[in-house]
Amino acid sequence: MSVIDRRELSALAARAADARVNVELETEGMTLNIGPQHPATHGTLRIIVRLDGEQVVWAEPVCGYMHRGYEKLVEVRSYPQVNTLINRIDWLGSFANEVPFILACEQLMEIEAPPRAQYIRTILFELSRISNVSLGLGDAALQLGAQTAAFYAFRDREYVLNLVEAATGGRFHPNFDRIGGLKDDLPKGWIDETKVAMRKVRDYCDEIETLVFGNEIFEARTRGIGVIPREVALQYGLSGANLRGSGVDWDLRRDQKLPMAWDKCDWKVWTHPDGDSFSRLWVRLKETYEATLIVDQLCESLPSGPVMAKVPRIIKVPEGEAWISTENPLGEMGYYVVSKGDTGPFRVKIRSASFNNISVVPWVLRGVYVPDVITILASLYFILGDIDR
Amino acid sequence: MSPLPSSAEVDDRRAELLARLHDELGEAVEGTHELAGKDLWVRVRTDAWREAAEVAEGRLGMTYFCYLAGLDWMPSPFGKGEDDPTQPPPERSTEIVQGYAGGSTRFQVLARVHDVQRMVGLTLKTDVPDDTMAVPSWVPVYAGANWHEREAWEMFGISFVGHPDLRNLYLPTDFEGHPLRKDFPLLARIVKPWPGIVDVEPMPADLDGEGGDE
Numbered sequence: 001m002s003v004i005d006r007r008e009l010s011a012l013a014a015r016a017a018d019a020r021v022n023v024e025l026e027t028e029g030m031t032l033n034i035g036p037q038h039p040a041t042h043g044t045l046r047i048i049v050r051l052d053g054e055q056v057v058w059a060e061p062v063c064g065y066m067h068r069g070y071e072k073l074v075e076v077r078s079y080p081q082v083n084t085l086i087n088r089i090d091w092l093g094s095f096a097n098e099v100p101f102i103l104a105c106e107q108l109m110e111i112e113a114p115p116r117a118q119y120i121r122t123i124l125f126e127l128s129r130i131s132n133v134s135l136g137l138g139d140a141a142l143q144l145g146a147q148t149a150a151f152y153a154f155r156d157r158e159y160v161l162n163l164v165e166a167a168t169g170g171r172f173h174p175n176f177d178r179i180g181g182l183k184d185d186l187p188k189g190w191i192d193e194t195k196v197a198m199r200k201v202r203d204y205c206d207e208i209e210t211l212v213f214g215n216e217i218f219e220a221r222t223r224g225i226g227v228i229p230r231e232v233a234l235q236y237g238l239s240g241a242n243l244r245g246s247g248v249d250w251d252l253r254r255d256q257k258l259p260m261a262w263d264k265c266d267w268k269v270w271t272h273p274d275g276d277s278f279s280r281l282w283v284r285l286k287e288t289y290e291a292t293l294i295v296d297q298l299c300e301s302l303p304s305g306p307v308m309a310k311v312p313r314i315i316k317v318p319e320g321e322a323w324i325s326t327e328n329p330l331g332e333m334g335y336y337v338v339s340k341g342d343t344g345p346f347r348v349k350i351r352s353a354s355f356n357n358i359s360v361v362p363w364v365l366r367g368v369y370v371p372d373v374i375t376i377l378a379s380l381y382f383i384l385g386d387i388d389r
Numbered sequence: 390m391s392p393l394p395s396s397a398e399v400d401d402r403r404a405e406l407l408a409r410l411h412d413e414l415g416e417a418v419e420g421t422h423e424l425a426g427k428d429l430w431v432r433v434r435t436d437a438w439r440e441a442a443e444v445a446e447g448r449l450g451m452t453y454f455c456y457l458a459g460l461d462w463m464p465s466p467f468g469k470g471e472d473d474p475t476q477p478p479p480e481r482s483t484e485i486v487q488g489y490a491g492g493s494t495r496f497q498v499l500a501r502v503h504d505v506q507r508m509v510g511l512t513l514k515t516d517v518p519d520d521t522m523a524v525p526s527w528v529p530v531y532a533g534a535n536w537h538e539r540e541a542w543e544m545f546g547i548s549f550v551g552h553p554d555l556r557n558l559y560l561p562t563d564f565e566g567h568p569l570r571k572d573f574p575l576l577a578r579i580v581k582p583w584p585g586i587v588d589v590e591p592m593p594a595d596l597d598g599e600g601g602d603e
Binding site for chain 1: 454488
């Protein structure tokens with residue numbers, strides 16, 4: 001009997017058993033609060049689910065417990081000050097938050113960072129991807145009861161955070177990107193350290209692949225669970241690994257022209273056709289591995305030169321509107337910047353990835369069982385600051 | 390996988406999109422703005438807002454819904470909240486100037502859709518009539534617009550006709566006002582003056598009367 005047959009049979013048996021129990025006991029609907037302080041929520045997301053027995057019939061996430069009003073606050077700040085705020089949107093991959101905003105400002109000012117700055121930006125961008133996604137993977141395993149993977153994740157993420165700290169001075173909120181380039185060049189010896197760390201991260205990826213992804217319990221809990229078809233994923237604006245896990249071959253690092261260095265190296269975009277929890281997590285794992293390859297290649301070919309273009313001391317962005325989005329660890333993150341020629345933006349619309357990724361939750365949770373709610377949320381992988389902004 | 394199209398190719402695709410939008414929507418396309426190598430903005434009439442989404446999703450292949458947001462074009466009466474509270478408030482311009490693709494109302498709605506196969510995106514805008522403050526909802530076309538419209542509703546007070554469940558997303562249900570409107574004061578800056586202005590001490594050179602910037 002193949003794996004799929006067995007799974008279908010067990011699902012049928014479970015449904016039959018449910019039907020029997022429901023008839024015998026006449027279970028009434030029950031409303032259950034998951035969160036706001038549930039360990040599976042990476043912050044304070046509250047999800048209200050209405051249950052019929054063990055099955056979810058209706059689910060609704062309640063956002064706003066961490067809304068900080070960044071779109072209002074940026075209107076009274078200057079462009080360099082905005083950088084400090086937007087660092088805190090996705091706090092596990094902070095550097096990646098800065099890049100699209102800076103690129104949008106640079107597009108409006110019609111300047112471009114020097115090549116060395118573009119390379120270092122891309123390296124730090126991918127490092128923040130590793131620090132974000134590797135923790136997400138370890139955490140997903142933790143939700144399923146495998147504690148080891150979470151400890152591995154924290155251990156190996158430390159190497160990456162040390163690198164980020166050595167280069168920028170900040171572990172979580174680097175605030176390192178400037179309009180026109182970067183604050184500083186890389187410290188001496190950083191490249192060699194990075195190569196060592198990347199080897200460790202690749203080992204971590206292999207470890208997780210054998211430890212978690214080859215595990216029978218993990219497969220049983222994630223395969224065929226929380227399936228999001230391609231059309232639904234596109235309609236809800238899912239992005240990043242969630243979209244590629246539904247079989248859409250679209251990666252903003254590859255599919256648009258940006259003054260960054262992703263096109264200077266050789267790497268692969270992974271997709272998975274199934275659209276279930278397993279495929280989303282699997283794409284994340286592959287993405288982490290590819291990120292280490294990107295970092296390695298860019299460290300090899302890092303050009304010399306300045307890291308800062310010539311910009312005026314007081315930055316005034318010319319009047320206009322610009323939209324730039326990049327493939328952040330959580331998905332597509334973009335900024336719509338409206339400038340009136342002032343020292344600060346007139347309006348900034350922050351399009352964060354988790355906001356769209358979580359808006360699909362009422363759709364995908366309908367009909368699943370309670371324990372699967374946790375695995376689906378872990379596989380969608382969100383950061384609260386990225387939903388609430 | 391198709392190779393990354395050059396900027397000229399993407400511009401051609403944008404021009405083609407624009408021509409098809411003109412064909413499908415006719416006079417409902419009220420303003421356009423094209424920046425070569427960057428982006429395309431199209432403003433449609435308010436009553437054709439839903440139709441624009443249907444055309445984009447159904448016939449132009451823009452199946453990926455990126456975001457939807459409100460815009461308030463009135464200059465803030467509070468400036469950047471850096472006024473000296475001991476002085477009378479300075480005169481500020483109240484002229485409402487719309488951005489790319491023009492417009493005639495204070496509020497606008499903008500949305501972005503994307504074609505993931507042809508790698509080309511489009512920003513759509515529409516005016517929000519000042520009297521009704523209502524535009525057609527996009528939820529029947531793009532299900533993902535649901536939360537975005539709820540956010541625009543609470544933050545700007547723009548109502549979306551045909552939205553299944555238009556209530557606050559982030560704010561408490563009894564919250565009064567619409568925080569992202571420009572005339573909604575940022576209280577933190579009003580109750581306590583911004584230290585950037587108050588705390589500046591004169592440099593020794595200024596005290597001596599030898600130079601200084603101003």
